[in-house]
Amino acid sequence: MTVATALAFCAAAVGxxxxxxxxxxxxxxxxxxxxxxxxxxxxxxxxxxxxxxxxERRRLALxxxxxLLVAGWLFGGAVPAVLAATTGPALAVxxxxxxxxxxxxxxxxxxxxxxxxxxxxxxxxxxxxxxxxAAAGGVPGPAGNELGRxxxxxxLGEPSxxxxxxxRRRASGPAWDTLVAAILLQRDAGGxxxxxxxxLAESLEAAARVEADARAATAQARFTARLVLGLPLAAAALTxxxxxxxxASVLAQPLPAALVAAAxxxxxxxxxxxxxxx
Numbered sequence: 001m002t003v004a005t006a007l008a009f010c011a012a013a014v015g016x017x018x019x020x021x022x023x024x025x026x027x028x029x030x031x032x033x034x035x036x037x038x039x040x041x042x043x044x045x046x047x048x049x050x051x052x053x054x055x056e057r058r059r060l061a062l063x064x065x066x067x068l069l070v071a072g073w074l075f076g077g078a079v080p081a082v083l084a085a086t087t088g089p090a091l092a093v094x095x096x097x098x099x100x101x102x103x104x105x106x107x108x109x110x111x112x113x114x115x116x117x118x119x120x121x122x123x124x125x126x127x128x129x130x131x132x133x134a135a136a137g138g139v140p141g142p143a144g145n146e147l148g149r150x151x152x153x154x155x156l157g158e159p160s161x162x163x164x165x166x167x168r169r170r171a172s173g174p175a176w177d178t179l180v181a182a183i184l185l186q187r188d189a190g191g192x193x194x195x196x197x198x199x200l201a202e203s204l205e206a207a208a209r210v211e212a213d214a215r216a217a218t219a220q221a222r223f224t225a226r227l228v229l230g231l232p233l234a235a236a237a238l239t240x241x242x243x244x245x246x247x248a249s250v251l252a253q254p255l256p257a258a259l260v261a262a263a264x265x266x267x268x269x270x271x272x273x274x275x276x277x278x
Contacts, residue, residue, distance in 0.1 A: 046099035110143025111175035
């Protein structure tokens with residue numbers, strides 16, 4: 001190790017510590033508060049399932065583009081920075097959709113617990129309106145959040161059918177469709193709704209166990225597929241780190257650039273096929 005290498009290492013270590021001190025000093029300032037307001041719609045999409053408004057989407061896209069611009073400039077220079085920044089809006093949309101999908105998955109997982117909590121509340125003497133309010137406090141996660149939202153709407157005097165229909169649309173899943181249909185059917189035709197909801201909860205839990213077994217059986221194959229898909233990107237990143245400017249030299253020539261583009265298209269098709277199969 002030469003003296004220049006040692007000095008560079010020390011400078012990088014000191015710079016990292018200084019960056020951490022700068023971040024710690026920025027906490028609680030107006031800049032951090034503004035940043036928190038910008039990313040709040042992203043957090044809300046995963047916490048409450050609410051889609052960001054158009055201005056919020058624009059702010060998220062600008063933030064993502066700015067962050068990618070800086071990262072691309074640090075790692076590759078001006079051209080990679082501009083290319084990375086152009087993917088900012090798409091990245092912001094992808095993050096919001098990922099958070100929304102996570103919320104929807106939490107709703108699906110919480111459907112059996114919500115059905116059982118409603119059945120217990122009905123068995124203890126509550127009406128349907130009272131059962132929704134009682135179950136909202138005992139069900140955690142997205143399912144409890146949606147039940148709480150429905151309970152607040154009912155407390156404001158909205159019709160039960162409209163509230164339940166809105167709950168069904170927001171949940172957007174077969175389990176919640178069946179749950180809402182059972183409540184509305186009992187209202188019109190009568191019957192033991194508590195027993196029906198308990199049976200529904202047992203059926204949903206059995207279906208969840210079957211799905212979990214299927215995912216466990218295919219976990220190794222899915223991991224291998226993702227690993228193989230990630231190998232070209234990892235190799236390209238390592239090559240660029242070992243020989244900076246290699247990617248730019250390859251893309252500057254027509255034939256290698258065409259081959260890289262074809263490989264990228266095939267990678268995207270493979271990703272879509274794996275998602276479809278899994």
